Amino acid sequence: MQSTTLLIIGGGPGGYVAAIRAGQLGIPTILVEGENVGGTCLNVGCIPSKALIHAAQEFHQLAQFANGSSPLGIHASSASIDIARTVAWKDGIVDRLTGGVAALLKKNGVRLVKGWARIIDGKTVEVDPDKQTGQALRIACEHLLLATGSQPVELPFLPFGGPVVSSTQALSPASLPKRLAVVGAGYIGLELGMAYRKLGVEVDIVEARDRILPTYDADLSKPVLAALKKLGVALHLSSRVLGMDQTGRVLRIQSTKGEESGLAVEQVLVAVGRRPRSEGLESLMLDMEGQAVRIDEQCRTSMRNVWAIGDLAGEPMLAHRAMAQGEMVAEIIAGKRRRFCPAAIAAVCFTDPEIVAAGLSPQDAAHIGLDCISAEFPFSANGRAMTLESTVGFVRVVARRDNHLIVGWQAVGRGVSELSAAFAQSLEMGARLEDVAGTIHAHPSLGEAVQEAALRALGHALHI
Incomplete structure (x- = not known):
């Protein structure tokens, strides 16, 4: 038996940030993680997917040069890719990041325990027997922080295995299939x-x-739809999956009209969402919201001194939300006064082009009865976008009509993920259209479209 002030189950972005901050504040902390620190995001999610996306874009660009279709005058004789080396490069990035997290935990005095935790009660956890000693470790704590994350949703008629894979397997392919079906857009x-x-x-x-992209408004998804068609991706909308045929080589689908057809594929990626990893919490008898643990504005659960953060607490399932919650919980335990009430949490979709949304869309504002004005500035009128050969997309601002308080930002275009910080910051600081319009933005930059959108909302955009 060991004891600690704070025991954290799950070493993903929420759990490890909570542990590091707790260590900085002098709170005795133990972090239990069954696999590698960093969780889904660092190991099989955010980071490796962006690495694969970058590699794919580089290869695609070279292939375009080999076709002689570059307006820049660049020509390449051929393009090829060694996917095993690509995966090794991606894994190297993951290893460096997870190694860095482990070093930060050690630096701040956090004890990392490798193993799967079994919750006995709100004050006691047992960790799987150690492989070397064969002994289980029981840990008593004053505060229990649940940060177990989420896992891919598995369809009962299309279980993972064989040709059916989740995003985890799709990020580490041993070889590339000739044809892939993706379930979920x-x-x-x-x-x-x-x-x-x-x-x-x-x-x-x-x-x-x-x-x-049904969770984003249609104007944001239109440029992505055009890009999919340009790439030659076949779309089967308003269609549901029935499962694989008896050969295991054909995916059966059915349209809303009842028409059934088959797709001959080598592999099927099921990407219909994620669900909270709440198995094993039954002994605590916590209040739930569906499969998610119900929490208050301080991430407290219905049991005293038991906390829950990140994907386990439901939507939005974003790593940066979990990090902010983890930091806050550590500070509350240390005696600081905190609550989780962000003005907005930016969400980014790393398609091509990228999408970023923070705060309210025009439709959201109208739905809750806010009288707002909105304005868009297209990247087709942005000099930097032209030099990047990417003039598709726009920046949109949404503000109250009466006092010009900004309540939302959206953008679609190449590299717009980097605008997310400016969007979230302006919302947190309560900026008005005049604040953004009156701020000198560097030229040439994509950020100029942010200023121009605010200017356009005020009725005097300069470059359109």
Whole structure:
């Protein structure tokens, strides 16, 4: 038996940030992690997917040069890719990041325990027997922080295994399939589907709804739809999956009209979402919201001194949300007064082009009864976008009509993920249109479109 003030289950972005901050504040902390620190995000999610997306884009660009279609006058004789070396490069990035996290935990006095935790009660956890000693470790704590994250949703009629894979397997391919079917046209399915297409794979995307990226407004998804068509990705919208046929080589789908057809594929990526990893919490009898743990504005659960953060606490399932919650919980335990009430949490979709959204869209504002004005500035009028050969997309601002308080930002275009910080910061600081319009933005930059959108909302954009 060991004891500690704070025991954290799960070493993902939320758990490890909470542990590091707790260590900085002098709180005795133990972090239990069954696999590698960094969780889904660092190991099999955010970071490796962006690495694969970058590699795919580089290969696709070279392939375009080999076709002699570059307006820049660049020509290459041929393009080829060693996918094993690509995966090794991606794994190297992951190893450096997870190694860095482990070093930070050690630097701040956090004890890292490798193993799977079994919760006995709100004050006691047992960790799987050590492989060397064969002994289980029981840990008593004053505060228990649950940061167990989420896992891919598995379809009962399309279970993972064989040709059916989750995003985890799709990020470490031993070889590339000739044809891939992606089930789900949300951000995960489209990010990986576009990457595989750029690597030369024939891609079919099947979506039950009538459009891609259903959680984003249609104006933001239109440029992505155009890019998918340009890449030659086959879309099967308003279609549901029935499962594989008896040969295991054909994916059966059915349209809303009842028409059934089959897609001959080598591999099927199921990307229909993620669900909280809440198994094993039954002994605590916590209040739940569906499969997620219910929390208050301080991430407290219904049991005293038991906390929950990140994907386990439901949407939005974003690593940066989990990090902010983890830091806050550590500070509350240390005696600081904190609560989690962000003005906005930016969400980024790393498709091509990228999408970023923070705060309210025009539709969201109208739905809650806010009288707002909105304005867009197109990248077709932005000099930096022209030099990047990417003039598709726009920046949009949403502000209250009466006092010009900015309540939302959206953008779609190449590299717009980097605008997310400016969007979130302006919302947190309560900026008005005049604040952004009156701020001198560097030229030439994509950020100029942010200023121009605010100027346009005020009725006097300069470059359109």
